[in-house]
Amino acid sequence: MVGKVALVDEWGAYLFVKKGRFMLRVKDKSNKLKVKWELAPVEVDTIAFIVRGASISAEAVKLASEFGIDLVFLDKAKPMARLLPSTYGSTMRNWKAQLDAFEMLSERLKLARLFVEGKIHNQRIVLREWARKFRSAGKPEYELENEIVRLDEFQSQVRSINSVEGVMSIEAHAAKRYWMSISRLLPEEIGFKSREVYTRASEPIDPFNRALNVGYSILKKEVWRAVFLAGLNPYLGFLHSPRSGKMALVFDLMEEFRPIAVDRPLVVLARGNKEAILKLRTHSRSEDLVKIWSTVSSTLYSSEEPLSNIIVAQARLLAKHLKKTDTYKPFKAKW
Secondary structure, three states, rough: EEEEEEEEOOOOOOEHHHOOOEEEEEEEOOEEEEEEEEEEEHOOOEEOOOOOOOOOOOOHHHHHOOOOOOOEEEEEEEEEEOOOOOOOOOHHOOOOOOOHHOOOOHHHHHHHHHHHHHHHHHHHHHHHHHHHHHHOOOOOOOOOOHHHHHHHHHHHOOOOOOOOOHHHHHHHHHHHHHHHHHHHOOOHOOOHHHHOOOOOOOOOOOHHHHHHHHHHHHHHHEEEEEEHHOOOOOOOOOOOEOOEEHHHHHHHHHHHHHHHHHHHHHHHHHOOHHHHHHHHOOOOOOHHHHHHHHHHHHHHHOOOOOOHHHHHHHHHHHHHHOOOOOOOOOOOOOO
């Protein structure tokens, strides 16, 4: 288990209910059945299935729905499905406001700028934290400090761009500089050069990119949940173009949280425990993914003001913005 997330991560696992509590049954090394964990519904926010060979009882689905527990199913790093409460759909006012804003180019552009402005700000925060650490240790990294200045320039530029495509171009240029700096922070053995989502079959993805993919899947799950709680349509975005099966709004809202929720804790992990990252060099076993889940989930859920709560607040602020009862401001980490 990780924070308020319960993981179903073993082949053959079975989630069921007994006396009003969730029970996860697995087989031990001697092939005997045992209960790996049990939880009252009030003790968990999310139950995540991260292996295909697991099952769940109808009673467990019913109990999760009654308590608003997020049931999410992932294929390692790729979210596949989630429990959708039957009450969702009574949000047509929000959906209409969202569609009206989407069809208004000026509103799309305004929101696209804000999402990217927040992302670049938080990328600067991640790099600035390391720059200060190096200076405090008497080993200033001038190239890193120069890249922070460049990101600051990109953040200023995005406010005056006059097209969504132009905003995405600025985001891409800023990301290239940012990931170049991240590569210098990581141990050389990890082999990270740049952010790669997909590679050719002949060019296997490096372990840090694999870790990022897993981390972003956890963040995507959390943003997806926030969008539902805010009563918004996950498929109608403003920065990312709508496409069949693509949760464009979820990707929009993810942008400003990626550096703080995923990049920063995984850089710390890679520098402090590079073996946890190097284990992902090949197609990873579920037990190798648990450390990544633990690291990112700890960032999302473990603080006085958990990031998971801030994500929900941002989604609700966006809903208010679309209904013209408030003004959207991107999440900008202070440190």
